[in-house]
Amino acid sequence: xxxxxxxxxxxxVLVTAFLCLLAIPNLLPQGFVKSLPxxxxxxxxxxxxxxxxxxxxxxVDSGAVRKDKVEILRDDVRRVLREARIGYTGLAIQELSxxxxxxxxxxxxEALRRLRELxxxxxxxxxxxxxxxxxxxxxxxxxxxxxxxxxxxxxxxxQAVAQSIxxxxxxxxxxxxxxxxxQRQGTDRILVQVPGLDDPTRLKELLxxxxxxxxxxxxxxxxxxxxxxxxxxxxxxxxxxxxxPPVPYLIExxxxxxxxxxxxxxxxxxxxxxxxxxxxxxxxxxxxRFAQATQQxxxxxxxxxxxxxxxxxxxxxxxxxxxxxxxxxxFTVQQANDLAILLRAGALPAPLNIIExxxxxxxxxxxxxEAGVTAAYVGSALVLVYMLLTYGLFGVFANIALILxxxxxxxxxxxxxxxxxxxxxxxxxxxxxxxVDSNVLIFERIREETRAGRSAIAAIDAGFREALxxxxxxNITTLIAALILFYxxxxxxxxxGLTLAIGIVTTMFTAYTVTRLIVATWVRWLRxxxxxx
Amino acid sequence: MRLLRLIPDDTSxxxxxxxxxxxxxxxxxxxxxxxLFFGVGLNFGIDFRGGTMIEVxxxxxxxxxxxxxxxxxxxxxGDVQLQEFGGPRDVLIRVEQQPGGDAAQVEVVNKIRSxxxxxxxxxxxxxxxxxxxxxxxxxxxxxxxxAFLAIWIYLxxxxxxxxxxxxxxxxxxxxxxxxxxxxxxxxxxxxxxIAVILTITGYSLNDTVVVFDxxxxxxxxxxxxxxxxxxxxxxxxxxxxxxxxxxxTFLALLGLTFFGGEVIQGFxxxxxxxxxxxxxxxxxIAAPILxxxxxxxxxxxxxxxxxxxxxxS
Numbered sequence: 001x002x003x004x005x006x007x008x009x010x011x012x013v014l015v016t017a018f019l020c021l022l023a024i025p026n027l028l029p030q031g032f033v034k035s036l037p038x039x040x041x042x043x044x045x046x047x048x049x050x051x052x053x054x055x056x057x058x059x060v061d062s063g064a065v066r067k068d069k070v071e072i073l074r075d076d077v078r079r080v081l082r083e084a085r086i087g088y089t090g091l092a093i094q095e096l097s098x099x100x101x102x103x104x105x106x107x108x109x110e111a112l113r114r115l116r117e118l119x120x121x122x123x124x125x126x127x128x129x130x131x132x133x134x135x136x137x138x139x140x141x142x143x144x145x146x147x148x149x150x151x152x153x154x155x156x157x158x159q160a161v162a163q164s165i166x167x168x169x170x171x172x173x174x175x176x177x178x179x180x181x182x183q184r185q186g187t188d189r190i191l192v193q194v195p196g197l198d199d200p201t202r203l204k205e206l207l208x209x210x211x212x213x214x215x216x217x218x219x220x221x222x223x224x225x226x227x228x229x230x231x232x233x234x235x236x237x238x239x240x241x242x243x244x245p246p247v248p249y250l251i252e253x254x255x256x257x258x259x260x261x262x263x264x265x266x267x268x269x270x271x272x273x274x275x276x277x278x279x280x281x282x283x284x285x286x287x288x289r290f291a292q293a294t295q296q297x298x299x300x301x302x303x304x305x306x307x308x309x310x311x312x313x314x315x316x317x318x319x320x321x322x323x324x325x326x327x328x329x330x331f332t333v334q335q336a337n338d339l340a341i342l343l344r345a346g347a348l349p350a351p352l353n354i355i356e357x358x359x360x361x362x363x364x365x366x367x368x369x370e371a372g373v374t375a376a377y378v379g380s381a382l383v384l385v386y387m388l389l390t391y392g393l394f395g396v397f398a399n400i401a402l403i404l405x406x407x408x409x410x411x412x413x414x415x416x417x418x419x420x421x422x423x424x425x426x427x428x429x430x431x432x433x434x435x436v437d438s439n440v441l442i443f444e445r446i447r448e449e450t451r452a453g454r455s456a457i458a459a460i461d462a463g464f465r466e467a468l469x470x471x472x473x474x475n476i477t478t479l480i481a482a483l484i485l486f487y488x489x490x491x492x493x494x495x496x497g498l499t500l501a502i503g504i505v506t507t508m509f510t511a512y513t514v515t516r517l518i519v520a521t522w523v524r525w526l527r528x529x530x531x532x533x
Numbered sequence: 534m535r536l537l538r539l540i541p542d543d544t545s546x547x548x549x550x551x552x553x554x555x556x557x558x559x560x561x562x563x564x565x566x567x568x569l570f571f572g573v574g575l576n577f578g579i580d581f582r583g584g585t586m587i588e589v590x591x592x593x594x595x596x597x598x599x600x601x602x603x604x605x606x607x608x609x610x611g612d613v614q615l616q617e618f619g620g621p622r623d624v625l626i627r628v629e630q631q632p633g634g635d636a637a638q639v640e641v642v643n644k645i646r647s648x649x650x651x652x653x654x655x656x657x658x659x660x661x662x663x664x665x666x667x668x669x670x671x672x673x674x675x676x677x678x679x680a681f682l683a684i685w686i687y688l689x690x691x692x693x694x695x696x697x698x699x700x701x702x703x704x705x706x707x708x709x710x711x712x713x714x715x716x717x718x719x720x721x722x723x724x725x726x727i728a729v730i731l732t733i734t735g736y737s738l739n740d741t742v743v744v745f746d747x748x749x750x751x752x753x754x755x756x757x758x759x760x761x762x763x764x765x766x767x768x769x770x771x772x773x774x775x776x777x778x779x780x781x782t783f784l785a786l787l788g789l790t791f792f793g794g795e796v797i798q799g800f801x802x803x804x805x806x807x808x809x810x811x812x813x814x815x816x817x818i819a820a821p822i823l824x825x826x827x828x829x830x831x832x833x834x835x836x837x838x839x840x841x842x843x844x845x846s
Contacts, residue, residue, distance in 0.1 A: 049796075057665065059635070199655070201646075204639065353635045355662035357642075364588065364656035364796075371794030379788025383781045389537040390777060423725055426789055426797055430732070430804070433785030434739070437778040441743065444774040451542065470746040473691055477742055478735035480683045485731055488676030493728045500732070533536075 002461055002520040012513050016404055019506075022411030044413045047421035047495055050369050052362035053195035058168070058207060058352040060160045060188045062153065065350045066096065069148050069156055073118070073134060074098045077146065080114050097147040105142055112136060115146060157188045160349040165190055168352075170345035171206045190352065198361050202338075210307050210351050211342035213259030215290065217252045218301040218313055224248040239303075241310040242329060249310045251303050256293045261286025265343035267336040270328055276336035279326040280343060287323025295319040304329075306339070372425035379429045380406070387436055391443055394533050397518045398439040405435050405503075405510040412502050421495030431503030437474070438511030442467040447533055456531050457523060464516055471511060479504045539780070540773045548768045548816050549761040549824070555817035559706060566713030573716050578723030579659060581673070583630035583666035585641045588618060588657035589649065595621040596653075604648050610641060619795035623656070635662040657796075673727040677708075680731055684738060688745075695826035696745050700738060703819035707737045707810050714806045720799040729800055733807030736782070740775060740815045747771050748823070760828065764820045775812055782808050 004012075025033045026043045033041055048055055070093050077098055081088055087103035088111075102111055119134035133152025139145045161184055168190055172180045181193040197203065219227075219236040227238050227250045235253055240246035265280040282290055293302070294316050303313040304327050311329040331339065384402070388395040409428060413420060446463030454462060482504060485497030522528075579586045589596070598615050601624060605613045611629045618625040626645065631637040638660050646655070661669070681704060689697040711733055715722050747767040755763060786808065789801040 059664075200658075201643065208639075353662075354639045354660075355635045356665045357639065357658065357660040359655075359658040361654060361656045363590070363654060368794055368796055371792055375789045375791075375793035377788075378792050379785035382784035382788060386537075386781060386784055392536050422794075422797055423728060423800065426793065426800060429785050429789050429793075430782070433782035434736070434778070436781045437739070437774075440774050440777045440781075444771075444777075447542075447773075448770070466750075470743055473746055474739040474742040476687060477684050477738040480687060481680050481731040481735035481738075484676050484680040484683065485728055488672050488679075489724070489728065493724050496725070496728050 002523060004517060004520055012517055016514060019411040020407035022415045023407055026414055042414050042417050045417055045419045047419045048193060049360050049422050050365050051195050052360050052365035054197040054200040055358040056192045056354055057356035058190045059355045060157050061351040061353050062157050062188060065157050065160055066153050073146060076118050084114050086111050097145050099143060099145045102142040161188055161190060163349045167346050167348055174341045175203060200359055204354060207352060209342055210348045212307055212347040213343060214255045214305045215257045216255055216303050216305060218303050219250040219252050224250045239305060239308055239310050249303060249313055257286045257290045259343060259347050262343055265340045267340040275328055276331045276333045277326045277328045278336050278340045281324040291319060291321045368422050372422055376425060376429050380432050383432055383436060392532050394443050397515055398436055401510045401515045402435055404514055405506050408506045409503050418498055419495055423493060424495035424499045427496045427499035435507040438471045438507055439515055441470055443533060450531055456528050460519060468512060475504050475508050540776045544769045544772055546769060547765060549765050549821055552817060552821035559818060563709050566709045569713050569716040575715055575722040576719045578721040579661045580723040581666055581670050583661050583663045585628040585638060586659045587626045587645060589624050589653040590656050591622045592652055592654060596624045598624055608644050608648055630663055638662050669724060692745055695823055695828040698826060699819045699822040700741050702822055703741055703814040704734050706814050706818050707733055710810050711807060714803060725800050729803045733811060736807060737811030737814055740811050741819045744768055744771050744815050744820055760824055768816050768820055779808055779812050
């Protein structure tokens with residue numbers, strides 16, 4: 001047990017030194033670290049609870065996705081049957097399905113064939129799956145039912161998440177924060193973490209809007225009031241304005257130009273009234289369509305609709321041919337700014353709901369770091385002193401191993417660029433407390449062997465050998481708990497599991513290899529006849 | 534230099550005799566724990582209950598909690614709890630989950646911000662929607678269950694089944710008492726409490742395994758020794774180590790408790806408690822149970838016996 005081959009000594013020293021060196025960049029000033037080779041730039045990342053910042057979990061509103069999907073399906077059905085000149089009645093939405101009744105039973109095969117074309121396999125034909133997003137069935141009695149399948153919804157939600165991530169990123173970037181993290185979580189969620197953001201109110205406002213912008217004509221065939229009291233024409237709907245109190249408008253469903261055709265939008269001020277406005281530019285396609293629509297409808301009002309709210313409904317005085325325009329809607333400067341950002345970033349395919357928010361102010365973060373570091377120093381100092389008092393020279397050995405151990409934990413955390421959280425610091429301190437356990441097991445065993453009458457070297461030898469088995473068994477149980485914490489935990493708890501797990505591995509290494517090497521070296525130099533333990 | 538020995542060498546404390554006191558004692562504690570859990574309940578944090586938690590710090594000398602309570606009580610947010618948190622300037626506000634889904638939870642923060650005005654610094658804001666909290670509960674329970682199962686299976690492989698069963702009962706005992714600790718102190722029970730439970734279990738099992746390891750070794754060495762005496766011997770032989778390790782862990786935790794700040798105070802207090810029950814359950818629950826499980830016959834006559842003979846020769 002006390003014999004080390006030369007390469008083993010070398011390997012132990014190199015591994016220990018390397019892992020401890022990895023921790024060094026954390027202590028150096030940032031400017032200097034940046035000048036180092038890439039690999040040595042790795043440092044521990046402070047978690048949001050230490051650094052301050054906002055953690056926001058968004059979820060795609062799958063209810064809205066479903067509703068959207070069914071409505072689109074209904075419109076498609078109407079179009080397809082009209083094109084095929086097939087007569088039907090009672091086209092209606094029922095929860096997840098659209099159903100209709102054919103006038104002529106003889107149209108059934110043709111209708112089914114046409115409607116089935118509406119539901120390509122999910123993932124395109126190339127994906128080779130047989131799963132379809134719409135299930136078309138003949139319910140008997142000329143009744144056809146088209147049901148959006150669960151797979152279809154899941155697929156749509158998943159697409160919506162993928163599209164939303166890019167838009168969310170653009171919106172967050174507009175806040176000018178440093179290194180925001182935006183990533184997908186699970187099937188329908190997006191995690192946004194913004195370090196250093198103390199007050200996420202504005203961020204939440206930006207993320208909470210779908211920002212679907214459309215330009216449509218106002219339906220002047222009846223007043224909005226009449227439409228509410230009776231029934232609006234099928235091609236139009238009643239929308240409220242963003243004024244306080246809101247005013248109803250009757251707006252055509254047909255979209256002249258949508259936000260997708262915008263290439264730029266900027267906040268500004270109206271030259272005459274000095275009101276905040278948002279000016280925008282269309283791409284070629286949008287400009288052409290907008291020009292056409294305004295040429296044909298001079299004298300009629302059109303509406304600018306944002307997320308089903310009428311922002312303004314000006315009357316077209318002259319054709320707008322240049323492809324640019326402005327929106328004025330009694331905004332505040334902030335509102336104009338936000339709207340410009342939202343229009344530039346693009347519309348979300350579906351609304352996002354905030355389902356979790358955790359924000360830590362920079363003040364608390366700083367306090368937590370200081371408290372954590374103080375606690376770590378005090379806790380470690382107590383343990384070091386106690387070990388020295390209990391084991392004397394061997395206590396010094398254990399303490400050297402302990403310090404190297406903490407160095408290695410920090411080194412590995414840096415190498416992994418792991419996130420250090422406050423519970424993570426607690427995990428390190430707890431490891432310090434438990435790390436000495438391995439040394440205690442070894443030393444107590446050596447004491448027992450000595451008292452059993454063995455010589456110094458035989459006692460040390462037996463001590464390490466017998467204690468190893470115990471150390472392994474005892475630490476693996478804790479390691480299991482730590483790994484599970486790492487896998488199931490979120491945020492800070494995950495950090496705790498990680499540091500605890502790393503701590504256990506380094507502890508087994510230091511106690512068994514580093515301490516043994518130190519003791520072996522000591523034995524070889526001094527050839528002690530009795531042990532001061 | 535004279536070395537510090539908290540425990541004299543060669544103690545021979547009759548732990549197995551004390552089980553006649555320890556078993557009823559633990560049984561009463563466990564019944565009390567179950568009563569506390571159902572009667573008093575846990576002070577669930579927003580991780581598991583959903584809702585909003587805000588930590589504010591008054592910009593003035595101190596925060597007027599009763600005035601804040603009146604202000605916030607008038608907002609119609611249902612149950613609003615305020616408690617001083619650390620110093621006189623810091624107040625922790627907890628608002629129960631609002632009816633009306635995720636959007637309603639987020640709205641709470643805005644209401645509180647506008648009600649309290651600019652006299653406070655918002656140090657921490659946490660909002661957990663109903664769905665997330667449900668998932669966190671589920672993940673927590675599943676996580677603890679998987680961890681226990683994995684540990685028990687590991688012990689079963691490394692030792693005999695009797696040891697795994699004894700460790701299982703001791704773990705249950707520890708978890709029950711830890712939950713009772715949370716219930717009686719009304720410390721907030723949240724995600725980090727799950728971490729505490731797993732860590733306490735890990736620590737307690739660590740302790741148990743060290744003693745079990747010694748028991749296994751002694752079983753091979755002394756084939757004639759009555760099991761009770763053998764267990765006593767194992768616990769006594771490992772007693773110095775148990776005490777020293779507990780003291781070092783305790784010292785490290787004391788540092789965290791006094792200097793680690795308010796945020797992890799609940800965490801460290803529970804952990805301190807865990808160190809104590811971890812040691813207790815090893816000596817008074819896990820080891821004595823082995824007597825009833827008939828560990829002697831199988832282990833000695835089984836495969837371990839042959840190995841011991843090989844080692845002895």
